[in-house]
Amino acid sequence: MKIKLSGDRQLELSRFEEEELDITSKSPALYFSALAMFVASLGRCTYATLAVYGDRQDIDPENIRMKLTWQFAENPTRYEKIVMDIFWEQLPDSRIKAAQRVAHHCTIHNTIHDCVEIETKVFNVPR
Numbered sequence: 001m002k003i004k005l006s007g008d009r010q011l012e013l014s015r016f017e018e019e020e021l022d023i024t025s026k027s028p029a030l031y032f033s034a035l036a037m038f039v040a041s042l043g044r045c046t047y048a049t050l051a052v053y054g055d056r057q058d059i060d061p062e063n064i065r066m067k068l069t070w071q072f073a074e075n076p077t078r079y080e081k082i083v084m085d086i087f088w089e090q091l092p093d094s095r096i097k098a099a100q101r102v103a104h105h106c107t108i109h110n111t112i113h114d115c116v117e118i119e120t121k122v123f124n125v126p127r
Helices: 034-057 093-103 107-112
Strands: 002-007 010-014 022-025 065-073 078-087 117-123
Touching: 002 034, 010 034, 034 065, 034 078, 034 093, 034 107, 078 093, 093 117, 107 117
Parallel strands: 002 022, 078 117
Antiparallel strands: 002 010, 010 065, 065 078
16 A cells, blocks of 8 residues: 655555555655554545445446545544545446445444544545
8 A cells, every 4th residue: 555645634545455555755754653544544444445345336446546634623632524535537427426425334434433524525537
């Protein structure tokens, strides 16, 4: 899997099926912290759920990419909101809403949905 740290509260995920974990950053000041790891785990778990859906619908999930951004709340410090943009160019227009619903069924979504707002959007065009 490739993880690109693109901001202090933003990362991009791609190449989910690669065995090697490739972590890069736009700046030496950015590092793969436990907080970024948690968000990346949400993305990876969502990918696994979408991959099963893709296999059942005969839609190749290999080129799914994601951009995740997050906001924190205070007292105590915690995630307040995570925005996950999923780009799946092979996905037919007629399957976008279904894929968006499927994305919310990953285990991490189900674990944290009562305490963190997770906004998930699926696109079938490059951004």
